[in-house]
Amino acid sequence: MAKDDFLNALGTMLGPKGLTRDADALAPWLTDWRGRYHGAALAMAMPSTTEEVAATVRLCAEHRVPIVPQGGNTSMVGGAVPDATGSALILSLRRTNRVRRLDPDAGAAVVEAGVILSDLHDAARARGVRFPLSLGAKGSATIGGLCSTNAGGTQVLRFGTMRSLVLGLEAILPDGSVLDSLAPLKKDNRGPDLKQLLIGAEGTLGVITAATLQLVPEPEETATAWIGMDSPQSALALLRRLERAGFAVESFESVPADSLRLVLRHIPGTRPPLDSAPPWNALVEVTGARGLRDQVEAALADALDQGLASDGVLAGNQAQAAAFWRIRDSISEAERASGPAVQHDISVPVSAMPDFMLSAAAEVERAFPGTSASAFGHLGDGNVHFHVRAPAGADPGRWLGEQGKAVSAFVYDHVVAVGGSISAEHGIGQMKLDTFARLTDPARLNALRALKAAFDPLGIMNPGKLVPSLASDATAP
Secondary structure (H helix, E strand, O other), X not given: OHHHHHHHHHHHHHOOOOEEOXXXXXXXXXXXXXXXXXXOOOEEEOOOOHHHHHHHHHHHHHHOOOEEEEOOOOOOOOOOOOOOOOOOEEEEOOOOOOEEEEEOOOOEEEEEOOOEHHHHHHHHHOOOEEOOOOOOOOOOOEHHHHHHOOOOOOOHHHHOOHHHHEEEEEEEOOOOOEEEEOOOOOOOOOOOOHHHHHOOOOOOOOEEEEEEEEOEEOOOEEEEEEEEEOOHHHHHHHHHHHHHOOOEXXXXXXXXXHHHHHHHHHOOOOOOOOOOOOXXXXXXXXXXXXXXXXXXXXXXXXXXXXXXXXXXXXXXOHHHHHHHHHHHHOHHHHHHHHOOEEEEEEEOOHHHHHHHHHHHHHHHHHHOOOOEXXXXXXXXXXXXXXXXXXXXXXXXXXXXXXXXXXXXXXXHHHHHHOOOEOOOOOOOOOOOHHHHHHHOOHHHHHHHHHHHHHHOOOOOEOOOOOOOXXXXXXXXO
16 A cells, blocks of 8 residues: 555656556666666656656655666666666656756856767757767766766766766755755865765765756867777877877777777678787877867877887778777677677776786686687776677576676786776676675775765665675675
């Protein structure tokens, strides 16, 4: 009866467009996009305003109903999937999808949580500015989810993660109260910055409903290059050389030869950017004033003369630049098509990254004969995606079941040993809870648990995500 009372009250409040229990309507939102996690839900609420979100959270608190906030459901770590009990309410923010204000002169936009990233890109571009964060899931990822996971992407090198781009925040706390910190204040000394506690909290401390985001001018010119080189050490040296020369390097993505080969084999319409086949490649994007391309071309020619690069090509037009980016963005898809693998989103200090990329891959391949390991991605900000592919001919289910956890534990141990993080940009979700508990220092765990208890004493906000239970400390492998 309590469940019926809750759903009846919620249905009356939100109306027929704001609540569904239909199994077919719920099904796409009960599993993650990779198909690794599956859950059940009491229903899915779809409020369209901040007031409706607040009222929904208040009702959930009154009835002790767990809440799983959800945007585009693009989490890489199962962070937006409810558990299998069916006791939780999915709280979809997709109908809160207005760009409330976009001010090019102020360099800011007030955007609701359900706005899709690519839609924000289009709205900003129409006003001669841009929101400088992009990633592969931009066509479905939402602003609320990007804030909740402190998303990164390909432009972190210059502009930082989502945390650096959020100027203000509106959120519903677990008791249903509204935290309005949307004003983009340069200085605010009223204690700790509460919006920064919510950014990256994965919906465990509250529900983000809107954000004030930084906008930047459209560049006069963009230069995109594909560079071949002998090692990741040479890649980092090239990046530092470009930075010292005063170039505004926005992206510097490393692509090893084996990842490139997989893309060319499995992704139709792709072609090698270079006639040569260097062991390492870098996709570099620089922005600036008119005449930039000539300056970058001269700098790359000098890098070739100095031996930092072995080959290179500067995109002659936007289509060629897009072709370069398609290769980079298709690596994960190509690896999935090639066979089973375990993926790791990790970071280490930038100066240590080139050595780590080589040594960790070699150690994994020695410890797990027949595997092949490589790292690709955001070399410039110390975040790479470290993938370990199964031996040729391995049965996917059997290999992942017998070796997957051991491989990941081996990789994460090496990451922590060099002062790195087991999650650079994807979050903890439910996938990494046990590893987080095992490899995280007690001070951090205790502080995180204290925050959770203070913000959410009822434990209703996205339970089973990010914050390890005390039992996890004892049971983590």
